[in-house]
Amino acid sequence: MRRRMKRRDFIKTGIGAGMAGIAAGCRTGQKTVDYPQLDQALQKPLLHFESLTHPVTVESIELLKYRGVHFLCARSSEGHFGISVPNGKIEHLYPILFHLVVPYFIGKDARTLESLIEGVYVYQSNYKMSSLALWCPVAWVEFALLDLLGRAVNRHVSDLFGGQVRSEIPIYVASGNRDTTAEKEVNILKKLIQETGAKAVKFKVGGRMSKDADSMAGRSERLIELSRKELGSGVAIQADANGSYGVSKAVEIGKRLEAIDAHLFEEPCPFDWLDETKRVADTLDIFVSGGEQESSEHRFRWMVRNRAVQVVQPDLHYYGGFIRSTRVARMAAEAGMAVTPHISGGDIGYADMANFCSYTPNIGRFHEFKGGTEKTGDLFDPPLRVRDGMLNVPKGPGMGIARAEEMLRKAKKLY
Secondary structure, three states: OOOOOOHHHHHHHOOOOOHHHHHHOOOOOOOOOOHHHHHHHHHOOOOOOOOOOOOOEEEEEEEEEEOOEEEEEEEEOOOOEEEEOOOOOHHHHHHHHHHHHHHHHOOOEHHHHHHHHHHHHHHHHHHHHOOHHHHHHHHHHHHHHHHHHHHHHOOEHHHHOOOOOOOEEEEEEEOOOOOOOHHHHHHHHHHHHHHHOOOEEEEEOOOOOOOOOOOOOOHHHHHHHHHHHHHOOOOEEEEEOOOOOOHHHHHHHHHHHHHOOOOEEEOOOOOOOHHHHHHHHHHOOOEEEEOOOOOOHHHHHHHHHOOOOOEEOOEOOOOOOHHHHHHHHHHHHHOOOEEOOEOOOHHHHHHHHHHHHHHOOOEOOOEEEOOOHHHHHHHEOOOOOEEOOEEEOOOOOEOOEOOHHHHHHHOEEOO
16 A cells, blocks of 8 residues: 555645645645634625526425425516425424425515525524524525526526536445445445446444444444455545544544545544544544534534634535535635535435535535436436546536426425
């Protein structure tokens, strides 16, 4: 195995500085930032609606179902429409969506979406339930309104955020298993690589929020060792602990990952153990990432300022949509850090990720692909496919769903 250059030494070399370094997954472009800098990044306007000179009034938002897929349809008084596809939490959260979120948006001008995302947080004291239970419904409404606005001006959503910077997204594959042996898991990853051409994988370590316990004795250690041996040096390896470890055990597992020249260690400690996560990140030379469960912009601000992680991971649904996640990405960019959105998007989560990454300059090296194109890829313009480890970005207006009229015509209204 080639000699690993430690990240502290790498930073000193100046190789790959700036955004090129971020895109490659290195730390060279990282810099110290203070809170006023981050606050400036947060306050900059995000959305561009210069050609929309008249109000776009939200008239209705409905929940429908088509070919087994739930989706929202937002309509404006001016005749525009937009759709979004919730993640699986819709089964549990539709009362919050329709009792506490949707009513706030009805009658509002969709062009003021940035301020509406702030306002719904306070509406009906929604801040008292600030977590994915609130922010998922907000994200679903935001996605539908972004789609509506994009259709209104016949532009892809990336143009609303300043313009597209890439048309393909590098993906990694993952099985999500913890009940497999190390040998079986490696074979599963090999198959996924063969099917997609992915240049990176992610596997689970630990037992998930398990206080240092493994899902089965010795599995994590064996999987780390076996993965590099079986997958070869050309595959980037990532491991996700889902908050399994305290500091000492996280460092031990992190060192094992460093020994095989792994790329990234995700959520080593419980998601709200920010100080402990920072201690792990400060100790290791491997990238540490986190943020998929985070719901607070202020805590992300702390994470970036204090380098609790090196890669931030807002979930596009759990965190409340593109607007809030883009603000996190902008803070990260100020610090020379990468953003790799976490994916919980159900039937089209891969498309949400592709759309977000299409306009975000400082994305990480690889992005999660859980499959789904065989079921819903044909809904987009052009159809979404993974080839040679790259996922194409939709080109159609809004979120790029091309068969929206068919969906609306054939869908069953649920709410």
